[in-house]
Amino acid sequence: MSRPDRHLRSRQALAERLDHPLEPAAEVSLEAHLATCGACRSVAQAYDAQRKALRELHPPEPPRDLWARTATALDHEVGRRTGAPRLVALGSLASLGLVLVVALGASGLGPFTVTRPEFATPFPVTPQPVAYLTTDGNQITIYQTQVSAVCPASAPDCTDPGPSPRPVARVALDAALSPRDLALAADGNLAITARDSLGRAIYSVVALPGSEATDTASPSVSARSTASGRPGSTSSASLPSAVASGSPSPTVLPSSADLADATPQQLLSDVIAAGAPAAWSPDGTILAFSARPADGSAGPDVYVWQVGATAVKALTKDHHSYFASWDGQRIVISRTPATPIAARSTSSHPSGGHASATATPAASAAAAPPLAAVTMLLDPATGAAQRVALADAWLPAVDPTGHLVVFWSGTLTPHGPTVDLTAGSLFIADWSAATGLPPVATPSPSQAEAAESAGIGSATPTASPSPTASASAGDAGPTPPLTGPTAAARTPRPTGSTGPATTSPVAPSSSAAAASPSDAAQPVTQTGTDVTDWLVRWAPDGSAYGIWTADAPGSDAGTLTVVAAAGPLTGQDLLGLTPAQRAFSLSDGRVAWVTPDSIAQTGDLRVVTWGADGPGGVHIPVRHGVTLAF
Amino acid sequence: MTTDRATARAFVEQLFRLHHAEIYAYLAHMVREPETAADLAQETFVKAYRAFDSLEDPAHARAWLYQIAGRTALDELRRRRIVRFVPWTGESRGVAASAEDTALQRRLSGELERALASIPPRQRQAILLAELQELSGVELAQALGISHVAARALLTRARESLRQALAVEQAAAAQRSSRRGSQAERSRDDR
Numbered sequence: 001m002s003r004p005d006r007h008l009r010s011r012q013a014l015a016e017r018l019d020h021p022l023e024p025a026a027e028v029s030l031e032a033h034l035a036t037c038g039a040c041r042s043v044a045q046a047y048d049a050q051r052k053a054l055r056e057l058h059p060p061e062p063p064r065d066l067w068a069r070t071a072t073a074l075d076h077e078v079g080r081r082t083g084a085p086r087l088v089a090l091g092s093l094a095s096l097g098l099v100l101v102v103a104l105g106a107s108g109l110g111p112f113t114v115t116r117p118e119f120a121t122p123f124p125v126t127p128q129p130v131a132y133l134t135t136d137g138n139q140i141t142i143y144q145t146q147v148s149a150v151c152p153a154s155a156p157d158c159t160d161p162g163p164s165p166r167p168v169a170r171v172a173l174d175a176a177l178s179p180r181d182l183a184l185a186a187d188g189n190l191a192i193t194a195r196d197s198l199g200r201a202i203y204s205v206v207a208l209p210g211s212e213a214t215d216t217a218s219p220s221v222s223a224r225s226t227a228s229g230r231p232g233s234t235s236s237a238s239l240p241s242a243v244a245s246g247s248p249s250p251t252v253l254p255s256s257a258d259l260a261d262a263t264p265q266q267l268l269s270d271v272i273a274a275g276a277p278a279a280w281s282p283d284g285t286i287l288a289f290s291a292r293p294a295d296g297s298a299g300p301d302v303y304v305w306q307v308g309a310t311a312v313k314a315l316t317k318d319h320h321s322y323f324a325s326w327d328g329q330r331i332v333i334s335r336t337p338a339t340p341i342a343a344r345s346t347s348s349h350p351s352g353g354h355a356s357a358t359a360t361p362a363a364s365a366a367a368a369p370p371l372a373a374v375t376m377l378l379d380p381a382t383g384a385a386q387r388v389a390l391a392d393a394w395l396p397a398v399d400p401t402g403h404l405v406v407f408w409s410g411t412l413t414p415h416g417p418t419v420d421l422t423a424g425s426l427f428i429a430d431w432s433a434a435t436g437l438p439p440v441a442t443p444s445p446s447q448a449e450a451a452e453s454a455g456i457g458s459a460t461p462t463a464s465p466s467p468t469a470s471a472s473a474g475d476a477g478p479t480p481p482l483t484g485p486t487a488a489a490r491t492p493r494p495t496g497s498t499g500p501a502t503t504s505p506v507a508p509s510s511s512a513a514a515a516s517p518s519d520a521a522q523p524v525t526q527t528g529t530d531v532t533d534w535l536v537r538w539a540p541d542g543s544a545y546g547i548w549t550a551d552a553p554g555s556d557a558g559t560l561t562v563v564a565a566a567g568p569l570t571g572q573d574l575l576g577l578t579p580a581q582r583a584f585s586l587s588d589g590r591v592a593w594v595t596p597d598s599i600a601q602t603g604d605l606r607v608v609t610w611g612a613d614g615p616g617g618v619h620i621p622v623r624h625g626v627t628l629a630f
Numbered sequence: 631m632t633t634d635r636a637t638a639r640a641f642v643e644q645l646f647r648l649h650h651a652e653i654y655a656y657l658a659h660m661v662r663e664p665e666t667a668a669d670l671a672q673e674t675f676v677k678a679y680r681a682f683d684s685l686e687d688p689a690h691a692r693a694w695l696y697q698i699a700g701r702t703a704l705d706e707l708r709r710r711r712i713v714r715f716v717p718w719t720g721e722s723r724g725v726a727a728s729a730e731d732t733a734l735q736r737r738l739s740g741e742l743e744r745a746l747a748s749i750p751p752r753q754r755q756a757i758l759l760a761e762l763q764e765l766s767g768v769e770l771a772q773a774l775g776i777s778h779v780a781a782r783a784l785l786t787r788a789r790e791s792l793r794q795a796l797a798v799e800q801a802a803a804a805q806r807s808s809r810r811g812s813q814a815e816r817s818r819d820d821r
Contacts, residue, residue, distance in 0.1 A: 015789040019766065019782065046793045053742050054761035062654035063668045070646060070672045077676050078635055528750050530787065551752055552783030557776040559752055576708025577751055579701055579775060595701070596775035 006033060010040045014047055124149050125613040128590045130620070132165070132605055133182065140179055142169045142190075142208070147590070147607050150616030165620065169208050169262045177202060181277035182583075184208075185284030189307060192264060193278055193289070200294045201273040203312070204264035205287065205305065267305050267312050274300035274418065275322030276395050277535075281329055286380055288315075288331050290323035292417055299417040302333055304380045315378060319417065324375070324395040327402055327431070331378040332388075334395050336371045336412060336419055371412040371419060377435065390434040393521075394421065398431050401542035404565055405431035406524065408531060425529050426536070426547060428565075429521035526561045526573065533558075537586045542566065544574055546586040548593075557596040560584055562608075574610050589613075638682040645695055646675050652763055653699050659758050660703035662747060670706055674699040696765065696773035700755050707751055741803055745795035753788035760785055 013022060013030045022030065034041050127148040134141050145165035173179065177194035180201070184190050188208040195201050271291035278289035285307050292300040299319035305312040315321075315331070324332040375388040375396055390396060393407035410424020524547060527534070533550035543566040550558040560580035564570050575591055584593035589611035595604040605620040653674055658667035677698050685694050746754055752774075759765045759773050771781035 011790060012786055015786040016782070018789065019760065019785060043793065046797070047789060050789065050793055050796060051761060054757070057659075057742065057762060059651070059655040059762070060658040060664060060667070062651055062671065063664070066650060066654065066668055066671060067646065069668070070650075070675045071643075073672055073676045074639060074642060074679055077679055078639055530791075550780075551774070551776050552780040552787075555776055555780035555783075557774075557780060559750075573708070577704060578708055579704055579752070 007037065007040055010034070010037065011043050014040070014044050018047060018051060123152070123613070123616065125609050125616060126589065126611075128587060128607065128609065130585070130590075130592045130605070130607060131168070131184075132592075132594070133179070135179065138173055140171050140173055140192075141167050142171070144168050145620060147609070147618060147620070150607070150609050150613075150618045152614075152616055169206075169260055171206055171262050171264060173264070174202075180273070183278050183280055183287065185280040185287075185307075187284050187307075189280070189284065189287075190262075191278050191280065191287050191289075193273060195273070198294075199272060200269070201271050201291060202269045203267040203271075203278060203289060203291070203305075205267060206262045206264040208262055268303065270294045272300075275302075275334065276324050276397070278323075279326060281326055281380070282400070283329065286329075288323050288326065288380065290321060290333070292319070296417055302331065302378065304331070315380060315383065321376075322395065324407075325397045327377060327398045327435070329380070331380055332396055332398055333376050333378055334393070335374045335376055336414075337374075369413075371414060373409075373412055375407075375434070386435075388434050389436075390429065390431075393427075393429075394424070396431070397536035397538065397545075399538045399542040399545065399565065400540050402435075403430070403432055403542055404545075405429055405434065406536045406538075406545055406547070407521075408534065409521070410531075421532055424531055426524040426527050426531055426534060427521035428524055428545075433520070524563070526563060526577065535582060535584075537584065538565075539586050539588050541588050543588060544586065546575070546584055546591055548580060548582055548584055550582070556581055558582060560591075560593050562586065562591050574615075575608050578606075580606075638679055641682065641688075642675055642679045645678060645691060649692060649695055650675070653695060656696065656758055656763055657699055657703055659743075659746065659762065660700075660751070660754065661706055662743070666706065670699070670702050674702050677702065690769075690772055693765065693769045693772035696759060696763070697775050700759075700773065700775075703755070704751055741796060741799040745792055745799045748795045748798075749788065749791040753784060753791050756781065756785045757788040757792055 010030055010033045013026055016022065017027075017030070021027070034044060125148065127146050129144060129146050131142060131144045134143065143165040171190075171192070173192075173194060176196050179192055179194045181193035182190060190206050190208055192204045192206060193201055194204070267287075268291065270293070272294050273289070273291050275290040278287055280287055287305045287307075288302060290300045290302045292298055300322055301317060301319060302315045302321045302323050303312045304315050316333070318335070320336045322334045324334050326332065373392055373394045375390045375393050377386045377388060378384070388396075390405070390407070392409045393405070394409060394412065396405045396407040398405045406426055406428050408421065408424050409427055411422045412419045413422065414420075523529075527547050527549050531549050533553040533555070535548040537546045539545070544562055544564050546560060546562040548558050548560045550556075558580060559577045560575065561573060561577050562575035564572050564574050578593070579596050580593040581596055584591060590607055590609045592605065592607045595606055606617065607620065608617040609615065650671060654667055654671045657670045657674070658664055661667055661670065674695065678695055681698065685691060746758075749757075756770070756774060759770055765773055768778060770785070771778040774781050774784065776784065
């Protein structure tokens with residue numbers, strides 16, 4: 001283990017020791033390290049001083065009229081509520097010593113100054129379909145609703161006055177499995193990634209009622225699909241353990257008058273999910289994902305399943321390939337150089353989710369030197385591969401118009417058959433400059449202007465190096481199954497050099513002299529500098545992107561933000577940092593997510609809108625068990 | 631008013647009596663504006679009334695209330711779009727402190743407040759709940775709305791972020807102090 005790892009581990013242990021006693025062995029190890037490391041002793045002192053200073057902060061006094069204001073607001077709320085709150089057992093209340101009848105005047109909290117709270121009136125917006133899923137034992141139920149009115153941004157918590165959500169389909173699932181990711185194609189094929197208690201993934205597809213899932217011939221794949229074939233045709237949602245996905249979202253579920261049962265078709269099992277969640281091609285004919293054997297015998301490869309096929313097909317065999325997103329009808333993958341698997345790991349990373357590409361504390365990072373990530377485009381029909389000049393980018397999530405890309409950049413270190421991610425941040429860059437191909441759909445002038453004003457994409461195709469590089473998909477692995485055009489090799493920027501791959505992202509210098517498009521990448525400032533578990537989704541028109549980051553690697557709860565990528569608001573938050581469960585869906589003009597709610601064991605479905613109708617928000621009452629929106 | 635509503639109202643009123651000061655203090659440190667904190671505290675208790683249904687065990691009411699307050703604070707930070715910095719005049723506890731000590735403590739707490747404001751809101755929540763409000767273990771996880779393991783990890787990251795932010799603040803303060811000293815010296819020389 002390298003020295004920096006020891007220091008980092010020690011500092012983590014120092015922080016942890018403030019909250020709970022360490023294991024005896026860990027305590028001994030920490031003390032031994034502190035005895036020889038002055039810098040870490042300083043950190044220990046800083047932590048102690050920090051605690052002392054925090055505890056000495058004087059608690060601010062609440063204003064004298066706080067009760068009066070609150071009482072008035074409560075009175076107003078009592079008067080307007082039509083539904084009656086559930087009665088809590090009196091015995092339980094008694095355990096708190098509560099007095100059920102309290103005279104307002106007896107509160108003794110000072111004079112009453114009335115401040116009337118604001119209660120918003122919903123206003124109509126362009127109807128927005130929202131679907132969500134609930135779980136109940138071995139059955140998942142998919143609901144759909146439509147948001148047609150929201151409240152002003154000043155009161156986004158108002159309840160949706162629209163009709164109740166209707167159940168669309170029930171899908172039976174082995175009780176030992178829990179759904180982790182969903183991806184919905186326009187024709188109603190729903191891809192479900194579920195996991196068992198050991199973290200092993202099972203990939204299935206189910207044709208939802210009303211859909212026309214038919215056998216499809218091999219899709220006609222071109223270097224780029226047409227604009228009409230792209231956005232809005234797929235939707236994906238992700239449950240805990242997803243990493244990144246640029247899949248456009250959402251669409252309307254197939255219309256079906258009655259709730260119907262659907263049976264899933266199992267595609268692949270006994271594997272560990274890796275890379276971004278499974279996602280459909282824009283035309284909805286091919287499902288792509290990456291996974292590795294659950295026994296740890298090999299690293300991940302990219303798999304595809306074509307609608308109607310009886311089996312999945314391994315698109316790579318190098319065991320170092322991770323599905324990242326779709327770029328038109330081509331698959332974007334991240335790949336690491338071949339690394340020896342010193343110790344065959346059977347760990348399934350049940351908590352981390354993104355089994356390979358596991359975000360872990362640096363303390364557990366392997367001692368091996370960092371790896372340089374390579375981004376490649378794969379043609380699922382021919383297997384042809386093309387390297388993309390995007391330095392140090394991991395799991396690039398390409399916007400559906402092919403103009404921009406959001407990716408993670410940081411330190412990748414080998415970890416058994418996979419890699420660990422540490423000290424990384426998210427960046428946005430010009431994807432078309434990286435590939436040397438024009439965007440699939442010509443970006444709107446506002447998007448192009450916005451990108452320019454934000455400094456994104458100044459590494460234009462003409463200013464950038466040759467966009468294509470050595471392209472054999474097998475060059476990173478023992479089995480080269482793919483061939484493709486060859487071109488000049490790119491020299492990846494060493495990890496740890498200036499640029500994105502640092503713990504503190506710094507806006508790059510003049511990108512005109514950039515060595516690669518990723519040198520012109522801009523940090524996504526909303527998500528900070530310590531991102532290890534995240535999810536990216538793009539609006540179908542590329543006008544906005546949403547980023548969810550986990551509170552801790554593998555955590556179901558995290559923080560969601562949506563940032564404008566086009567128009568006058570480019571770079572600004574459409575949704576500021578908001579607590580959210582991992583699943584969320586982003587459409588043109590709205591985002592839907594589920595709030596964390598550990599108390600009631602059920603989430604709260606929220607929708608925020610923007611655009612021509614003005615900003616607004618609403619929450620959709622869900623009876624129980626909602627786990628994701630899509 | 632039905633019995634259910636009366637129960638909910640009385641319950642929230644009792645929660646207010648028990649916890650309004652600490653909830654207000656938490657919100658004040660989160661949003662750094664006393665008046666906004668008061669508004670958010672009011673909103674927190676109204677939301678608690680609305681969400682009365684979701685409280686399964688009144689024994690966990692304090693953590694439940696903190697969770698509502700935390701979400702309300704994050705919503706407010708989102709609505710602001712930009713994070714504004716307003717100096718907080720927090721003072722240290724203690725009796726009979728000398729004027730010098732008081733000034734020092736005020737400076738230190740100012741640095742601490744600025745450092746707190748500079749770390750991610752979720753981390754700020756975690757460390758405020760753990761250190762100021764003294765929530766721990768399951769209660770902390772419930773208040774944050776995350777698992778126990780995730781809460782511990784978040785708190786560890788918060789401590790490290792705050793340490794680094796505090797170091798930056800202290801270095802900046804030292805620089806300002808040095809600059810002021812130089813200016814004073816130049817001023818004397820000019821005279």
